[in-house]
Amino acid sequence: MKMTKEKLMEAAVAALNRDEAATIEQIANIAGVTRRTVHRYFNDRNTLVHECKQTMLQVCNLKMTQAYQSSQQPAVxxxxxxxxxxxVGIQYCFVKKLVKRQQYTDLISNQEQAYDDVKANWFQLVExxxxxxxxxxxxxxxxxYNLFGGIIDIAIEAHQAGDVARNDIKKFSWRSFKASIDLH
Structure with a gap:
């Protein structure tokens, strides 16, 4: 089986979600390859983490745009x-931890326009x-907007802790947000 860059990034996401300080060696172990193989695709850990963050931003922008375009009904x-x-938050929860220590604008430098479009759509929708x-x-x-992000953060933490059944997290978090803004 040929190892691809995407598969290494998936292994990195899995490792970093468990431990944001995961080493190249730990990532290689999850991928089932040697450290040398990881270095064929990424010069160092920082490059790998940066590419994972950029991928997360692309995925987030795409999924949020698709969700926005999924209906003509604003509440839906x-x-x-x-x-x-x-x-996306659950899939890339390690990024949330890293964002707390960095300016978000540093993370979105290449994705700025797409992020701004998604955010503008969200604000217009709420308005x-x-x-x-x-x-x-x-x-x-x-x-x-901050409430939206805060409830997402709580849901991610509940998912990671295993305190709430996985099937209930989606239902509980939406119900909490919906009630907090009196959405009917």
């Missing part, structure tokens, strides 16, 4: 965007839902 769009953010009276207008849009 918002719910689908929530699920997309949750899915439209407020105008329609479907969600409370007593909360500011930036507050709702």
């Amino acid at each position: 769009q918002l719910e689908n965007m929530f699920y997309a953010a949750l899915e 439209l839902l407020q105008q329609q009276g479907a969600i409370t207008s007593q909360l500011s849009i930036p507050w709702i």
